[in-house]
Amino acid sequence: MDILHLDIKSMMLMCVFIGVLITGGLAALLRDRYVCPGMHHWVSGFCILTMGVFFAVGRAFYPLWVSLLFGNLFSFLGANLLWLGLLKYNQRIKTRHYGVIGISVLTVVVLLFMLKMGITEIKRAELVSVVFNLQGILCAREAFRDRAKYESGRLMFGLTCILVIIGSCLRFLTYRYDESYSLLTTNISNLLLIFNAIIVFLGLSFSIMLITSQWLQQKLAVFAAYDSLTGIYNRHGLNEQTTALFDPRKKRMFSHFCVAMIDIDYFKKTNDDHGHHVGDLVLKEVAAKLRENIRHNDILARYGGEEFIVVLPAMSQQDTLNWAERVCKEIAQQPIYVNGLMISVTISVGLAEILSTAKYSLDDAIKKADTALYQAKESGRNRVCCFS
Structure with a gap:
């Protein structure tokens, strides 16, 4: 050879x-x-x-x-x-x-x-x-x-x-x-x-x-896709994860779902009184508590600032209302300890239910939830309101 x-x-x-x-x-x-x-x-x-x-x-x-x-x-x-x-x-x-x-x-x-x-x-x-x-x-x-x-x-x-x-x-x-x-x-x-x-x-x-x-x-x-501070989805990740819910070819997977828009009450005061570093830690703690209280197929995202979005497929408005009130109570009863400080935190929640038979988009659902959130804040905060 x-x-x-x-x-x-x-x-x-x-x-x-x-x-x-x-x-x-x-x-x-x-x-x-x-x-x-x-x-x-x-x-x-x-x-x-x-x-x-x-x-x-x-x-x-x-x-x-x-x-x-x-x-x-x-x-x-x-x-x-x-x-x-x-x-x-x-x-x-x-x-x-x-x-x-x-x-x-x-x-x-x-x-x-x-x-x-x-x-x-x-x-x-x-x-x-x-x-x-x-x-x-x-x-x-x-x-x-x-x-x-x-x-x-x-x-x-x-x-x-x-x-x-x-x-x-x-x-x-x-x-x-x-x-x-x-x-x-x-x-x-x-x-x-x-x-x-x-x-x-x-x-x-x-x-x-x-x-x-x-x-x-x-x-x-x-x-x-993820928020670097809290480790949950950001807006881009939210859009990616909810694509199936709003796809006309796939929306039959769920007859309905709910969107919860969550806002930390008086968060600006927390930043002003204790600094943005403490505010960031509060955001992380609230995100962690929300993550602990959702199902495996629910979608949790930071929408911006101190606002969070939770998308709950196949959950009725009444079930979502019960869930949101339980989460509000849990967060209000568990102060956050940061650098020796005890910081009491409450949240306000706006809910919107969407049926699969309706023509909708994610933005439409969020707008309805945001309207309900505004009602919750106007009613005194630390409470849940549903879009009607």
Whole structure:
């Protein structure tokens, strides 16, 4: 086969060059403050992996023990960092996970001992293959763990790891047919090694760039739909979530629903007396209490300032009135403690019921609820009024 006449050393140096370019490209992403968790581990991992390949091919120029020590140590550590980066991304990393680095160091010590005892290179290569396969399994498992449907980057990462494991297993089998195996000789085993190295550098780097892009897109979607202070939906999120309710093709899902417009009483006085920082904490507490009192299919949003909107599908006006009065009473009876201050808070609520047979929009429903809210405030606050 002509391919067997290719120079393995040249191909390994090509892998080093690819690794340098990829490491530099990923490192450039670190200049952007909007990088996903785990990126620092991944960049370091690619850098150290590249150094591992460099020291592996360098055995042609310096003592074998130097190549074995640094080539394998850096390669193992690079794989460790890729796995740790996935743990960091999934927010599951613990101090104990760094113990895998100790296992890698121990493996290199065993390899040096095998070299000193005169154990053949093929036996050492088998041990290296086993360790890399275990690391590949860890990476693939973490890449697939709790993966959301949109996370195709993690899917690609896991599939790349599986492909590398398959290549490593095939390489392990080829050892049986080459008793005079050597890392720098041209044979099927080393061609599979080059294949695996290229897959790791190209496949995983593309996966990481895709992971970063999808993470940023998800963050932007969250920023667009959620209020940064209270953690509930903002106006944009409210519109997105209520689209089905106001879609003529889908409105048969609910025969009716209610909209509650909620306003914190005398909130301006709270800001004036205690400062906007305390006012923000009051907003967060009220939002949290409202969240505790809604059903899983209800929609809660901050409409602006101290105003909140709750959309309650399939709930009659009487049931909504009972719910709103209970929430008003609960908030009024539970003062909010902020920085040693006890702040009594009350809310006013306006309700509007909408039937599916009517022609309506979200704005129409909110206008009716707002009219009822104005009536509640005019009637003395800390009460609920229904639009009639």
